[in-house]
Amino acid sequence: MLNLVKSLINSRIITEDSTSWGEGFGRGLPIIHQESCLADCPKCENTCPTGALKNKVINPRGCIFCHSCLRSCPVNAITETEIPVISSSVSTEQLGQELRSKLKKDCRRSLHIRYVDAGSCNGCDFEINSVTNPVYDIQQYGIDFVASPRHADMLLVTGSVTRNLEIALQKTYEACPKPTLVVAVGACACGGGIFKEAYAAGGGVGKHLPVDVYVPGCPPTPALIIKGILAAIDRG
Ligand code: SF4
Ligand code: SF4
Known part of the structure; x- marks a missing residue:
């Protein structure tokens, strides 16, 4: 928690690091499960159209939620965050x-x-x-x-x-x-x-x-x- 607060203060980015930052989107932020990820597999990185996914880390500020990375993964090591939809x-x-x-x-x-x-x-x-x-x-x-x-x-x-x-x-x-x-x-x-x-x-x-x-x-x-x-x- 302390690290999160420090990063918010230093980065000047509010929505990026919040644990609930996926709220309100039709889709969640992709999450890479490193334990299932294949070493040296470049498929998700190659398919990302914005360069938001690099070295198996996703930069939320660049992500456009296209989910190409999820679809490209041969071992389903990428899932998405849960989305509490703000619609009511x-x-x-x-x-x-x-x-x-x-x-x-x-x-x-x-x-x-x-x-x-x-x-x-x-x-x-x-x-x-x-x-x-x-x-x-x-x-x-x-x-x-x-x-x-x-x-x-x-x-x-x-x-x-x-x-x-x-x-x-x-x-x-x-x-x-x-x-x-x-x-x-x-x-x-x-x-x-x-x-x-x-x-x-x-x-x-x-x-x-x-x-x-x-x-x-x-x-x-x-x-x-x-x-x-x-x-x-x-x-x-
Ligand atoms: S959802 Fe699309 S833009 Fe976001 S990291 Fe995956 S491939 Fe890149
Ligand atoms: S392409 Fe850029 S300007 Fe258009 S909806 Fe996406 S973020 Fe907004």
Whole structure:
């Protein structure tokens, strides 16, 4: 437990190391069972499209939950984490209540977010849009999405930061009043994701801005995005 807390403090990554970080995904994080794994078998590593699986270790920030590694293993040495799905109205309500009390305590009842698409495929953007739909409705708890970075307490960034958007993202960050919280949403924003090796991809938000929270997934669910926002408020 102590090691986990130390790693959270040092890595600035909230969602990656949490034992419940698979919550809200349709699939769990792959787990490699080293005791069953064949020495010198390269199949899972070769099949991983993002390079998240290296030397028989999976980096959750790069994983897109495709489960190619599970299917490629000849001895079934890879399984997935259990997924407590956040879909019931009770869980959504609980998230809302947590948001309400944190905003009241730490943010003078409101939080303003500037959302920036820094070259995503729009999958993550659809999920961000969903946090304001009637199911999640985070605006009722005091969160608002603002048009100007000058009014923002937090930047929510999707995409790997493509070359064309690098300067725009930097200028948006500079225009925010400091301190600014930065939340990277989705595998691309966390480390490049599926576009990691592409010539115009920027390798993720962490290479360009100081990130407070990484929310993995391709794309992450609205519930997980809300959890990322909550985690960022804790760090603010
Ligand atoms: S990206 Fe796909 S192949 Fe790579 S570790 Fe994740 S689930 Fe496995
Ligand atoms: S993480 Fe997945 S859904 Fe999000 S922008 Fe990248 S490819 Fe699209």
